Amino acid sequence: MSTNSVLYDHPGPRARVRNAVLTVVFGVALAGLLWWVYAKFDEAGQWEGALWKPFTETATWTQFIWPGLRATLWAAAVGMVLSLTFGIVLAVGRLSERRWVSIPAGALVEFFRAVPLLIMIFFVFYGVPFLIQAPVTAFWAVVIGLTLYNGSVLAEAFRAGIRSLPGGQSEAAYAIGMRKSQVMQLILIPQAARAMLPVIVSQLVVLLKDTALGYIVAYPELLQRGVNDLAANKGNIVAAAIVAAAIYIVINSLLTALANWLDRRSQRRGIRAQRRVATGADRAAGTAGTAGTAGAIVGEPQG
Template structure:
């Protein structure tokens, strides 16, 4: 019996019929849930035209939504870059052969994974100035909090990915004279990043959504500007929340699509075999017996 037949059997007629019935039942249930939500909002007069009219005006987008979107993307972009760097550095630290590097790196990662992100942002903004004797802006409070928390989670993801790479590759790299830092950077990390890409992307999506926690320090991100400030002027908090949710879904979908495209491109380049041509006149340029092999056309 082949491995594919053990892992997966194609459904038979009864299984296909059962799956069709379950799909229809689930679809009807989903439509019923959506209609119930619609009717409840309709009872609360949340579909009134005047509540949605502000979103057809350019001033709503230029004064509230677009500035909040820019603040969200700016904090998320900087936080993503710093989180990836933090994760790589501390993943290497946790895999170090020296206990005086491995133990502190593990303590830092475990500590920042355990502290709630909201509390971390709050402390950085209000508590850190008492230590460094300098004020911390809301932007950097959000970015540093996102970096410490998400970087710690990514450090564990990178560490798991590096350990999942077959040990024979490290042994082969050491056999040709590579040092450990070269093995990590050139051999293990690229493969670990490719294998752990779904987890990395999921964490980056979480990071982008967590920028909304910047409201605790009055950071003017998308949720703050697009819901709180907008609703304070127009009194349409539910429609505003729906529009902001759609914007978040679009941004996260684009991020997921980009990660999938990047993963596919990296796999194609990884498995591409370079074409080698023998020099003219060499013994390997023609097969044995002197016959030539015509290259396929087209």
């Protein structure tokens, strides 16, 4: 019996009819909502060609949208790398058997998850300079805020993934002489990352969108350059916001597609590895059986 048949019961005739009706109703409601939004914008003159004409000009993309998009992607890329690293460190710290490590790590996770990201960016930019007696750039204020918040959320994802793995894997690794750091690095964390990949990708998508909060410290990201600055020069804030939203949707869709591709690839590699292990075990069993048969023949008494 397949896993799908256990976890999911196929709907019967009445359920299929009900699902089809609900799908049609939802589709009609969604189409009506979109038409209502379009009509209201049309009444306000937001679809006039003069408001959308700047997006057909090269200067709009080179002076406003592309610089903002580049700053958004750069902050998101650095924030993703640091958040993943910070999350793994905190997850390992929370799983430590030493209380002087696990308790502070847990406190950091709970604290950074509780503080709003906007306040964190604001404090890093305006408050930290009083502590270190040096200014903090808008870029690093955004990146540090994204790292602290998203890293603490990812730490819980990694910890849940590690907790979900069978305990026998760790016991087997310790039995062959591996240290705990090796067990974490070579066995547990890679498997936890694969198991929690959907959660990790979802949080990275949130991180990418949260770069828009950099406007609080005047970081020139896509919202600041592609919406605020562009609208100030062209007077088309709704059109600029729609274009920026479309760009965010495309980028996040590509990120999700990449994650799905990596997930499928890791699953295929896992299946191939299991097949190799099964084939090796069958060959070993066959060899042992042949050797036993030969030994029995050699050991037979001569008549």
